[in-house]
Amino acid sequence: MNPADAFLASLTEARGAELMANRCAHTSKDMSVDWADAFTYAIVFGWGGDPEDPSDRGAWETLAAKHGWDTELTEFLIDTHHRFNLLRARAAIKNDDSATLNPS
Numbered sequence: 717m718n719p720a721d722a723f724l725a726s727l728t729e730a731r732g733a734e735l736m737a738n739r740c741a742h743t744s745k746d747m748s749v750d751w752a753d754a755f756t757y758a759i760v761f762g763w764g765g766d767p768e769d770p771s772d773r774g775a776w777e778t779l780a781a782k783h784g785w786d787t788e789l790t791e792f793l794i795d796t797h798h799r800f801n802l803l804r805a806r807a808a809i810k811n812d813d814s815a816t817l818n819p820s
Contacts, residue, residue, distance in 0.1 A: 730807030762797040
């Protein structure tokens with residue numbers, strides 16, 4: 717991938733991640749009610765729990781039971797949530813680097 721395409725891809729990733737986060741954060745909807753909303757919220761913000769304490773599962777089991785998510789799907793969503801956080805962190809670092817390299 718050439719540098720221009722890589723740059724555009726990183727902007728798209730960052731923008732997509734922020735759009736999803738804004739959609740979940742700035743709604744008056746109860747994101748746990750609808751299957752698709754709960755699924756999206758699971759990826760973007762997760763359903764609680766203490767990352768340092770694997771026995772603290774937050775509301776994951778409650779939402780899994782409510783929406784019929786099996787253990788495999790629940791673990792997939794938890795893993796995807798962690799990857800989503802890494803994507804957002806990487807985008808934030810790139811934005812900081814870009815601001816440093818190209819001050820306005």
